[in-house]
Every structure is written in C-alpha cells, then in structure tokens.
Amino acid sequence: MTVSQITVAEALADLLDLDETTLTPETLFEEIDGWDSVNALRLLVFLERETGGKLDYNAYMACKSLGDLAALEVQPVAVAS
Amino acid sequence: MSDFQSIDTTNARPLSRLARLRQLRREGFGETADALRALLAEMTSPVDLDAAGGLLAAKGLPEQLASVPGFREQRIAVLGSSTLDMVPNLLRATLIREGILPRTLTTDFNQWHMEIMTGAPNLAAFQPHLTLCLLDEEAVFDGVLTPHDVDALDTRCKRFAEELADWAQRCQQLAGGRVVLSTVPLSRRRAGHLLDYAGKARLSAAWARMNADILELSERVEGVSVLDAAILSETAGICHAPDRMRQAAGHAFAPEFLTAYAEEITRLARADLGMVRKALALDLDNTLWGGVVGDAGVGALALGRMWPGTPHHELQTLARSYAAQGVILTICSKNDDDVARGALKNHPEMVLTGDDLSMISANWEPKAQNLKAQAKTLNIGTDAFVFMDDHPVERGAMREFCPEVLTVELEEDPSAYASELATCGAFNLIRLTDEDRQRTELYRAQADRAEAAVGVSLEDYLRTLDTRIVVEPLGVLNVTRITQLFGKTNQFNLTHVRYSEIALQDGTRRTYGARLSDRFGDSGLIAAITLVDQRDGSTNIENAVLSCRAFSRGVEETVMSMVLTDALHRGRTHVTGRYVPSPKNGRCATFFKDMGFVPAGDGWRHDLGDILVVPDWINATEQE
Known part of the structure; x- marks a missing residue:
C-alpha cells in the first residue's frame, strides 16, 4: 500500500490550513508556505496515524514533491494477536 | 471481498475534526466560542490537538478570541532540555478548550539553564504568569562522564536537585509569576546501563531522592509548583519519545505524555487564575x-x-x-x-x-x-x-x-x-486555605441563614445576626486567601484587576482583607481591597472584591466607610475609583453612587465630606 495523493493533500491542508485544490502531485514541499523541519515531522506522525503503518524515515525525508510522498510504501505495523 | 465493500465511499467520508475546525475558523467562532470549545473537547489524540493548536495560532485569531466574553489571557513561558515544539500548540488547544487564551514564549533548544543564568533577558521582557520548566533525564546525565558509575550518578543526583532549587529561586525572582517544575523520569534505557541489581537499586534510590528533593521545592520556594511526572506517565500510558523521534529530532517525551502535561498545566492555570469549580x-x-x-x-x-x-x-x-x-x-x-x-x-x-x-x-x-x-x-x-x-x-x-x-x-x-x-481535576487548587477546609460548614450555615430569613424584614433579620467585621492588613497568613479572592470573585469585582501573591507583596499598593462572622458561624475572609496613594493627594481604589456569600449584609458600606475615614485621618484629599463592567459584575454598577461618590472623568470621586456610617447591626473593628 502507498500513502496516496488524497491522504497527503488532506493531511497537509489540515495541518497547515491550505486550500486542498492548490495541492498537486507536482507541488514541491519547499514551495509550501510555512514548510519547515518541525512541520515535516508533524506531517510524518500525522500520516503514520492516518495510514496505520510506518514510513521509512530516510525515504520520507528524501521526498521533494507531494507526488514523491504519495508513492511511498507504507510498512504495516505488526500487531500482537 | 464482497461487492459492497468495494464501493467507493470517498465522498461520503465525514469531515475530520481538523477540517471542521478549519471550517469553523472561516465562518467565525461566534459570540461565545462555545462551538470551538466543544470541538476541542472532542479531540483526544495528540496529533489532532497539536495540529489544532497550530491552526489556532494563525494570524488574527488570538485577537479574535481575546474579545470573546469570559476568555482570560495568560502568558506562559515554556523552557526545557529537549525539543518541545508540540507543547505551545498542545497548550493552546487545551487552554482554549477551558476558556483561557495563552500567549506563549519558548526559548531555544536546551536554553533553560542559560536563560536564567544570564539574567532571564527573554523572560523578564515577556512577564509570564506561568514559567514552565520540563526537564528530561539528559539534563541530569549531561553532568556525568561514566553513565555506569553508580557513585558518580549518586553524587550527580544530589547536586542536580540543589542546582535546580537554586535555578527555581532565581527564575521566580527574575521572571515573576509562578514557576512550574516537574520531576524527571528515568528511562529503562538509561537504567539499563547498569548490570547488577544492587547497582540498579542504588541508581533508582538516588533518582527517587532527587525527585523527592525537587517535589519539596513547592513547599520551600514561594511561587513554585511541582508536578509528578510519574502520575502524568500513568495518565498517558507512555512517558518517553519513540526512539526514532529521539534520535532524529531530539524529542525526549512521547506526544501522549506531553498532552497529559498540557492538560495538567491547563488545570493548574485555571487554579492559578482562581477559575475553580466549587x-x-x-x-x-x-x-x-x-x-x-x-x-x-x-x-x-x-x-x-x-x-x-x-x-x-x-x-x-x-x-x-x-x-x-x-x-x-x-x-x-x-x-x-x-x-x-x-x-x-x-x-x-x-x-x-x-x-x-x-x-x-x-x-x-x-x-x-x-x-x-x-x-x-x-x-x-x-x-x-x-x-x-x-x-x-x-x-x-x-x-x-x-x-x-x-x-x-x-x-x-x-x-x-x-x-x-x-x-x-476540576477542583484543583494551588494551595488549600483554612477557608477551603471550613467551606462545607460555611455553606450549610448559609442555607440555614436563608431559612431563618423567611418572614421578617431584612434589617430586623440582619440585627439578629450579631454580625462582626474585622478589617486586617495584608500579611503572610492571609495573602493566599486574598489572592484567591481577587482571582475567584466575579459578581462583586469592581475592575477585574487580579493579582499574584508576589504582586500583592511588591509594595506598590496597600491591601486589606475583611473577615465576617455572625451567630451562625465564621464566614472567614470575604472581602479585599487594594489602595494606591497618588501624588496629587488622593487615594485610588485599584480594585475591591466581595465574596457572594457576604452580599446584602452591609459589608460594602462598612468597608467603604472605614476606607474613607482612614483616608480622611491620613490627610488624603479625596478617594477615587472605577467600575469596569463585565458580563457578571452588573450588581456593582451602582456601587460608587450608593457609597456617596460623584462621577469624575471615566470614574468616581469622593471628597471625604459626607462619609456614610457603618450600619448599626454591624460591629466593625480594625486590626493592626
């Protein structure tokens, strides 16, 4: 399973109060108003909650655009049965 | 998988709480902000509360909320030894939920010690009501070269508690307001440096003694409160940050712990402001x-x-x-x-x-x-x-x-x-007073008085009460109660100026309290007034409050008569005062007029000519 563009756009819109319709797969994080390292970590934690899995930290930090992030693989979290 | 489950339900998804918050922001919070507070009350996850706090910090919003009736402002400084980016956001969400609008100040990463040692340049300018200091174990281990040396750790723990005591005292003096410390939790990762059980037990003992010393500061240092991190951990179900966040971002505490912390600080802030349930x-x-x-x-x-x-x-x-x-x-x-x-x-x-x-x-x-x-x-x-x-x-x-x-x-x-x-935590207090301990009796007496009042004229009834009022100056024994009275009283509160214990003792005003007793019992300290002598020979009433249990009994007349007489005896030319309306203090709108003051500018003035007399059913005395 990947993160998906809808999830990324919704999460960013909610966290930074952005208009979702302006967010496309081509949007670069560095272009986003208010984007910084603190918000990068908040988004990571937010996405892990929304997807219920874990993201590889290095791969996440290497993402330049929303599309890069939407294509990231979510690693399922082992649940004790 | 059945066909039903593959139906696309994207469009039917209900709005997330954050999306509803953004919508509410666009539409405006309304006159009372009740909808905003209710929405924040629904949020429990740290992720949501952090994001909500971030959204509520946006430009123009604090000003919009400051004008909501009943909202109180509070300046809060946040200091720590780890990354605490979430804390101001969490505080904003949990405080607004409880009717308090915070302005926060954070210092740079791990600047808690330096800020105070350099004379608190940032804090002194900010004048916080609350200065929070949340330290993690690295603040202790920073001073230890060999993390497996039990003797060195033991010494360090003792030294750290002393350093922190010194720090807290200086911080309180430099920043003013209340300083809120927390005990320092020990992680299993740090404890795991030691292999033998005797050594593990010694480290835990030294650590517990250090935390006990820190907790004692709330008794030893005026204006300091200390929270027990162990209880916050129990609330949160987790204490330390996930390893990845610790390594990558310098987080020491888990988001759930920081949320429990913000909620406890919110209760403490309410108590500090006197916004307590009774x-x-x-x-x-x-x-x-x-x-x-x-x-x-x-x-x-x-x-x-x-x-x-x-x-x-x-x-x-x-x-x-x-x-x-x-x-x-x-x-x-x-x-x-x-x-x-x-x-x-x-x-x-x-x-x-x-x-x-x-x-x-x-x-x-x-x-x-x-x-x-x-x-x-x-x-x-x-x-x-x-x-x-x-x-x-x-x-x-x-x-x-x-x-x-x-x-x-x-x-x-x-x-x-x-x-x-x-x-x-609805009833939490900063410190219990004798009045608190006796309150149940006081209020049962109030219910008895209400019963006794049926069927006679008010003045006749008041004459049977054998009322005694003693006016006393501010002192160590009554400062907590007087502070509480200024903080908690809403209905009879002339100007809504509130004071910390420290502010009342800083010598810029004269402060008096009044005690009331009658044949039904002792009502305790029920009124307080602050007076400032002006250069022009007048005395200004900065604020006066009267507990609602003492309404309509002649206490106002008695205290004001004593204030005016005292001003006359001290050679003051006149006494001035102001009434600042609030949603709850309508009953004191005519106070100055009733006391014989005349309108002057935007306030009231009494030239000490015709001073009203103490009602004949009251026995009033002054205590030096």
Whole structure:
C-alpha cells in the first residue's frame, strides 16, 4: 500500500490550513508556505496515524514533491494477536 | 471481498475534526466560542490537538478570541532540555478548550539553564504568569562522564536537585509569576546501563531522592509548583519519545505524555487564575449507591466494602475527601424526599452523612432546575458546579440546559466512577486555605441563614445576626486567601484587576482583607481591597472584591466607610475609583453612587465630606 495523493493533500491542508485544490502531485514541499523541519515531522506522525503503518524515515525525508510522498510504501505495523 | 465493500465511499467520508475546525475558523467562532470549545473537547489524540493548536495560532485569531466574553489571557513561558515544539500548540488547544487564551514564549533548544543564568533577558521582557520548566533525564546525565558509575550518578543526583532549587529561586525572582517544575523520569534505557541489581537499586534510590528533593521545592520556594511526572506517565500510558523521534529530532517525551502535561498545566492555570469549580452535585440511585432505593428498599442497596458495593463506597469516600477540602456537596436525585433522606440516614455503610451535604434536592423536577435552585440558595454560579449521574439521559439534559456545568462523562460500569472524578481535576487548587477546609460548614450555615430569613424584614433579620467585621492588613497568613479572592470573585469585582501573591507583596499598593462572622458561624475572609496613594493627594481604589456569600449584609458600606475615614485621618484629599463592567459584575454598577461618590472623568470621586456610617447591626473593628 502507498500513502496516496488524497491522504497527503488532506493531511497537509489540515495541518497547515491550505486550500486542498492548490495541492498537486507536482507541488514541491519547499514551495509550501510555512514548510519547515518541525512541520515535516508533524506531517510524518500525522500520516503514520492516518495510514496505520510506518514510513521509512530516510525515504520520507528524501521526498521533494507531494507526488514523491504519495508513492511511498507504507510498512504495516505488526500487531500482537 | 464482497461487492459492497468495494464501493467507493470517498465522498461520503465525514469531515475530520481538523477540517471542521478549519471550517469553523472561516465562518467565525461566534459570540461565545462555545462551538470551538466543544470541538476541542472532542479531540483526544495528540496529533489532532497539536495540529489544532497550530491552526489556532494563525494570524488574527488570538485577537479574535481575546474579545470573546469570559476568555482570560495568560502568558506562559515554556523552557526545557529537549525539543518541545508540540507543547505551545498542545497548550493552546487545551487552554482554549477551558476558556483561557495563552500567549506563549519558548526559548531555544536546551536554553533553560542559560536563560536564567544570564539574567532571564527573554523572560523578564515577556512577564509570564506561568514559567514552565520540563526537564528530561539528559539534563541530569549531561553532568556525568561514566553513565555506569553508580557513585558518580549518586553524587550527580544530589547536586542536580540543589542546582535546580537554586535555578527555581532565581527564575521566580527574575521572571515573576509562578514557576512550574516537574520531576524527571528515568528511562529503562538509561537504567539499563547498569548490570547488577544492587547497582540498579542504588541508581533508582538516588533518582527517587532527587525527585523527592525537587517535589519539596513547592513547599520551600514561594511561587513554585511541582508536578509528578510519574502520575502524568500513568495518565498517558507512555512517558518517553519513540526512539526514532529521539534520535532524529531530539524529542525526549512521547506526544501522549506531553498532552497529559498540557492538560495538567491547563488545570493548574485555571487554579492559578482562581477559575475553580466549587460544588459537586451527585445523583443517588446507581451513583452514590447501586440499585434504586424507591423500588428495592434501603436494605437491598449495593454499598460497602464488598463487591458490588465497592465502587459506590469508593466514590462516597472520594466525595467526602473533597468536602473536607472545601468542595460543597449537594444531592440532585429523582426520588421522594423522605425515601432519599431515609436511605442517607439509615444505611449502615453510608460514608456521606448529613454534615457533608450542604443541600439535598430529592424530588421529581428536572435536575437542571434543581441545580439552578441550589446555586441560587448557595449564592454561587451554576458554572461552579460539577455534576455526576450514572444516567446518560440525565447527563444529556444537564449538558443541554446547563452547558456551563461540568458534567462528568461516565461509562456504564460503576467501577471507574471514583477514578473519573479523581482525575478530572476540576477542583484543583494551588494551595488549600483554612477557608477551603471550613467551606462545607460555611455553606450549610448559609442555607440555614436563608431559612431563618423567611418572614421578617431584612434589617430586623440582619440585627439578629450579631454580625462582626474585622478589617486586617495584608500579611503572610492571609495573602493566599486574598489572592484567591481577587482571582475567584466575579459578581462583586469592581475592575477585574487580579493579582499574584508576589504582586500583592511588591509594595506598590496597600491591601486589606475583611473577615465576617455572625451567630451562625465564621464566614472567614470575604472581602479585599487594594489602595494606591497618588501624588496629587488622593487615594485610588485599584480594585475591591466581595465574596457572594457576604452580599446584602452591609459589608460594602462598612468597608467603604472605614476606607474613607482612614483616608480622611491620613490627610488624603479625596478617594477615587472605577467600575469596569463585565458580563457578571452588573450588581456593582451602582456601587460608587450608593457609597456617596460623584462621577469624575471615566470614574468616581469622593471628597471625604459626607462619609456614610457603618450600619448599626454591624460591629466593625480594625486590626493592626
């Protein structure tokens, strides 16, 4: 399973109060108003909650655009049965 | 997978709470911001609260909220030894939820020590009401070269507690306001450096002594409070940050822990501002005892030290502790009056007695109506009440008709009732005073007075009360109570200027308190006034407050007569004062006029010519 563009756009819109319709797969994080390292970590934690899995930290930090992030693989979290 | 499950439901998804918050922001919060507070109350996850706090920091929003009636502003500085980016956001969300609008200041990463050692340049300019200092174990281990050397750790723990004591004292002096410290939790990762169980035990002992020393600062240093991180961890279910966040971002504490911390700080901020609840209204059937007394009879009730009576026994014991610390207990029950009173009186395992209960409303009227009547008799606001009832319909009705009452949410199983009440923190205080300890008695006397007042003229009645008023200057014994009175009093509060204990003692004003007693009992310190002598020969009344339990008894006239006479004797030319209207202080709108003041500019003035006399039913004295 990947993160998906809808999830990324919704999460960013909610966290930074952005208009979702302006967010496309081509949007670069560095272009986003208010984007910084603190918000990068908040988004990571937010996405892990929304997807219920874990993201590889290095791969996440290497993402330049929303599309890069939407294509990231979510690693399922082992649940004790 | 069936066909039904593959249907695309994207469009049907309900808006997330954050999306609703953004929508509310666009539409405006309305006059009371109740919808905003209710939405924040629904949020429990740290992720949501952090994001909500971030959204609420946006440009223009704090100003918009500052104009909402009833919202109080609070300046809060956040210091720490780890990354605490989330804390200001979490605080904003949890404080706004409780009617407090924070302005926060954070210092750079790990600058907690440096800021104070350099004379607190940032804090002094910010003038915080609260300075929070949340330290993690690295602040202790920073001073240790060999993390497995138990002797070195033992020495370091002792030294750290001393350093922190010194730090807290300086911080309080430099920043003013209240300083809030926390104990430092030890992680299993750090404890795991030691291999032998004797060594592990020694480290834990040294660590516990250090935390005990830190906790003692709340007794030793004026203006310092200390939170126990172990209890916050129990609330959160987790203490330290996930390893990845610790490594990558310098986080020491888990988001859940920081949320529990923000919620506890919110309770403390409310207590510091005097925004405390005063009364607990309890249901009887299936709340204070198991079963319905009207159906089953007193003998069949579940109450006592054996299951299924234990949850109710535990709740009654807790309520009794609260009563002993000044919470007014009342009963709101749908029952016949004699049946309810009979059960309270006759059940052998009843913990609460008639002495603990200030009022009992057992009838078939709506509970909101009963609670309003109780508030009126006790002369407190309905917003000072907490309501506990096992029945969801009763809780819903109370929320509907009295949203200002704090209705405790309960699960069906009564096992957790006492825990729910004990952890909601609605009655938390900074420090207990003698008045708090005696309050149950005071309010029962108030209910008795209300009964005695039926059928005679007010003045005749007042003459029978044998009222004594003693006016005393500010001192170490009354400063806590006077601060509390300025903080908590809403109805008779002329200017809404509030003070910290430190501000009252800084020598810029003269402060007096007044005590009231009568034949029904001692009402304690019920009024306070602050006076500032001006260069032009006048004396200005900066603020005056009067507890609602002392209304309409001539206390205002007595105190004002003494203030004016004193000003005359000290050779002052005139006394000035101001009335600043608020949603609740309408009853003092005519105060200055009634006391013989004349309008002057935007305030009032008394030229000390015709000073009103102390009412003849009051015996007033001054204490040096």
